[in-house]
Amino acid sequence: xxxxxxxxxxxxxxxxxxxxxxxxxxxxxxxxxxxxxSTGYARLMGLAFFLVILGxxxxxxxxxxxxxxxxxxxxxxxxxxxxxxxxxxxxxESVIIxxxxxxxxxxxxxxxxxxxxxxxxxxxxxxMLVECVTxxxxxxxxxxxxxxxxxxxxVFKELRPSLKMLVPIWKALCTVISTDQSEIITEEKHVVSG
Amino acid sequence: MAEPxxxxxxxxxxxxxxxxxxxxxxxxxxxxxxxxxxxxxxMTHAYxxxxxxxxxxxxxxxYYVPWRPFTMQNTFPTVYGTLPIVRTILKRERIxxxxxxxxxxxxxxxxxxxxxxxxxxxVFTDHSLYGFAxxxxxxxxxxxxxxxxxxxxxxxxxxxxxxxTVLRSGLAPGKVFMIPNAVDxxxxxxxxxxxxxxxxxxxxxxxxxxxxxxxDLLVEVIPEVCRxxxxxxxxxxxxxxxHVRLEEMREKHSLQDRVEMLGAVPHSRVRYVLVTGGIFLNxxxxxxxxxxxxxxxxxxxxxxxxxxxGVLPDDMVVLAEPDPDDMVRAIEKAISILPSINPEExxxxxxxxxxxxxxxxxxxxVYDRALKCSNRSxxxxxxxxxxxxxxxxxxxxxxxxxxxxxxxxxxxxQPDDDIEEAPEIxxxx
Numbered sequence: 001x002x003x004x005x006x007x008x009x010x011x012x013x014x015x016x017x018x019x020x021x022x023x024x025x026x027x028x029x030x031x032x033x034x035x036x037x038s039t040g041y042a043r044l045m046g047l048a049f050f051l052v053i054l055g056x057x058x059x060x061x062x063x064x065x066x067x068x069x070x071x072x073x074x075x076x077x078x079x080x081x082x083x084x085x086x087x088x089x090x091x092x093e094s095v096i097i098x099x100x101x102x103x104x105x106x107x108x109x110x111x112x113x114x115x116x117x118x119x120x121x122x123x124x125x126x127x128m129l130v131e132c133v134t135x136x137x138x139x140x141x142x143x144x145x146x147x148x149x150x151x152x153x154x155v156f157k158e159l160r161p162s163l164k165m166l167v168p169i170w171k172a173l174c175t176v177i178s179t180d181q182s183e184i185i186t187e188e189k190h191v192v193s194g
Numbered sequence: 195m196a197e198p199x200x201x202x203x204x205x206x207x208x209x210x211x212x213x214x215x216x217x218x219x220x221x222x223x224x225x226x227x228x229x230x231x232x233x234x235x236x237m238t239h240a241y242x243x244x245x246x247x248x249x250x251x252x253x254x255x256x257y258y259v260p261w262r263p264f265t266m267q268n269t270f271p272t273v274y275g276t277l278p279i280v281r282t283i284l285k286r287e288r289i290x291x292x293x294x295x296x297x298x299x300x301x302x303x304x305x306x307x308x309x310x311x312x313x314x315x316x317v318f319t320d321h322s323l324y325g326f327a328x329x330x331x332x333x334x335x336x337x338x339x340x341x342x343x344x345x346x347x348x349x350x351x352x353x354x355x356x357x358x359t360v361l362r363s364g365l366a367p368g369k370v371f372m373i374p375n376a377v378d379x380x381x382x383x384x385x386x387x388x389x390x391x392x393x394x395x396x397x398x399x400x401x402x403x404x405x406x407x408x409x410d411l412l413v414e415v416i417p418e419v420c421r422x423x424x425x426x427x428x429x430x431x432x433x434x435x436x437h438v439r440l441e442e443m444r445e446k447h448s449l450q451d452r453v454e455m456l457g458a459v460p461h462s463r464v465r466y467v468l469v470t471g472g473i474f475l476n477x478x479x480x481x482x483x484x485x486x487x488x489x490x491x492x493x494x495x496x497x498x499x500x501x502x503x504g505v506l507p508d509d510m511v512v513l514a515e516p517d518p519d520d521m522v523r524a525i526e527k528a529i530s531i532l533p534s535i536n537p538e539e540x541x542x543x544x545x546x547x548x549x550x551x552x553x554x555x556x557x558x559x560v561y562d563r564a565l566k567c568s569n570r571s572x573x574x575x576x577x578x579x580x581x582x583x584x585x586x587x588x589x590x591x592x593x594x595x596x597x598x599x600x601x602x603x604x605x606x607x608q609p610d611d612d613i614e615e616a617p618e619i620x621x622x623x
Contacts, residue, residue, distance in 0.1 A: 009612065010612075130246075131246065131247040131616070132246065133245060133246045133247060133257060133258070133259055133260065133279075134260065134279075135259065135260050135261055135275075135279060136278040136279055136282075137278060137279060137282050138247075138257070138279065138282050138283065138286065139614075140614070162614050163614055163617070164614075
């Protein structure tokens with residue numbers, strides 16, 4: 001059941017949740033790239049064309065005597081690069097929150113391949129919204145502080161959704177973590193007093 | 195929380211964790227501006243592992259941009275490389291005024307150039323004095339001429355510094371404001387127990403032992419004063435290449451028990467060293483603004499100084515020419531008036547005369563004046579650059595045109611609406 005969705009130029013955010021009354025229902029958050037088929041293929045073609053031109057101009061400097069061979073090599077190389085690039089194109093990234101159990105982070109590529117990672121609930125110390133600064137830009141990312149790991153784990157590894165989309169996911173994660181942590185504290189109190 | 199009146203971006207290569215006068219200035223000024231209700235963001239380059247966004251006291255947001263420093267804490271100058279990140283920061287923080295610090299900072303010059311291209315109001319503060327004759331200074335002055343040709347307002351920290359900046363850059367003097375530095379009078383307080391003036395008089399010197407700070411003068415002055423006044427002792431704090439000369443002087447005149455050499459003194463210990471003395475001696479040959487004499491006066495010491503920028507009121511300082519005999523005469527005069535000095539009263543006067551709150555209010559006036567400047571079109575701005583020189587003017591125009599075109603290209607690739615604004619985070623005091 002889709003309970004909310006947000007849309008921007010590049011991404012669409014969809015929130016699916018089970019029935020509101022049932023406690024412990026699974027919460028799923030999707031972030032989908034708004035990639036129309038034409039823009040996707042146009043980008044690939046543009047990249048391929050650019051690489052062909054680059055290859056031809058590079059080889060024409062090195063080997064002036066055999067243009068056919070250089071052209072075929074450059075087409076092969078650029079075709080190779082295009083195939084590599086298309087495998088990296090992401091279609092959708094999802095976060096599946098299973099209260100008291102854990103969360104599953106999934107990345108689905110255009111080629112159909114899905115990469116997922118499950119993180120048990122007691123391994124998560126805190127989810128946080130972090131501003132990442134690179135030499136050319138600055139963007140928000142949602143990260144998890146995990147027990148026993150020095151580096152933060154990114155929830156969305158390839159995509160960069162806006163803060164408006166990240167906030168509801170972060171709030172949902174915080175609710176689940178705090179519920180779990182308060183249950184652990186209550187259990188510990190029982191053990192101590194009992 | 196009410197909407198901030200102004201949104202200021204401070205840009206410089208020099209900020210904490212690096213320690214120095216410019217860094218202190220930016221930090222204290224930012225804190226006072228935050229107290230006045232403005233929003234301040236600082237942009238600097240990354241220091242080691244410290245990259246990304248950090249928040250300091252009062253909600254001061256600092257962007258440590260991961261550009262590698264290449265010499266003397268300066269970012270590698272790529273001319274156009276910082277355009278994307280500067281544009282992103284200006285848009286996401288909704289900046290209204292960009293304030294660059296220190297002529298020696300490449301990041302400052304680049305950021306000011308990009309900010310002017312994008313139509314923001316720009317203010318520049320120069321903290322140091324520079325020469326005119328050597329190769330490094332000539333190039334630096336040309337870069338400064340380029341940056342200041344198109345600026346809205348400039349600030350210098352003393353009249354000496356204003357003269358120097360105006361001569362180096364050819365900027366109209368009417369555009370330059372003079373706002374002196376201040377001192378943290380809460381940190382520099384006089385000693386609770388005043389040393390008795392009947393017995394030993396202690397003269398304190400704290401400076402880097404280099405030529406520019408007049409270390410050679412000290413070598414002449416100290417033995418003469420020790421000979422004339424048997425009850426005077428010296429405490430010398432600081433380190434540098436001239437340390438050897440001072441040690442030799444001690445040996446030659448057998449002044450080991452009368453001249454104490456402390457070596458490098460960390461800034462947190464400066465006050466402790468200052469309050470052990472009654473007189474502070476500054477022998478700098480040239481200085482844009484000598485904060486050391488303010489710190490000494492705030493601790494209640496009488497100052498003997500050469501005529502450098504940023505001078506105290508007449509009854510708190512004895513001035514001298516940078517000549518050993520004149521300095522000895524000045525020290526004699528200082529010793530004679532020392533009993534009439536009241537450190538507490540001096541400290542209270544300093545609190546009123548030199549406070550960062552006052553500096554912030556005066557800087558606010560400069561920002562308001564900058565905001566009132568009219569928005570110039572690209573052609574008008576290019577005509578200003580042409581007057582910088584026969585060849586240089588044309589080169590500067592080309593640089594600005596390419597910057598403008600790159601900015602438009604960036605706007606096509608990443609429209610302004612795509613840059614998300616950062617939310618305001620309230621820090622409850």
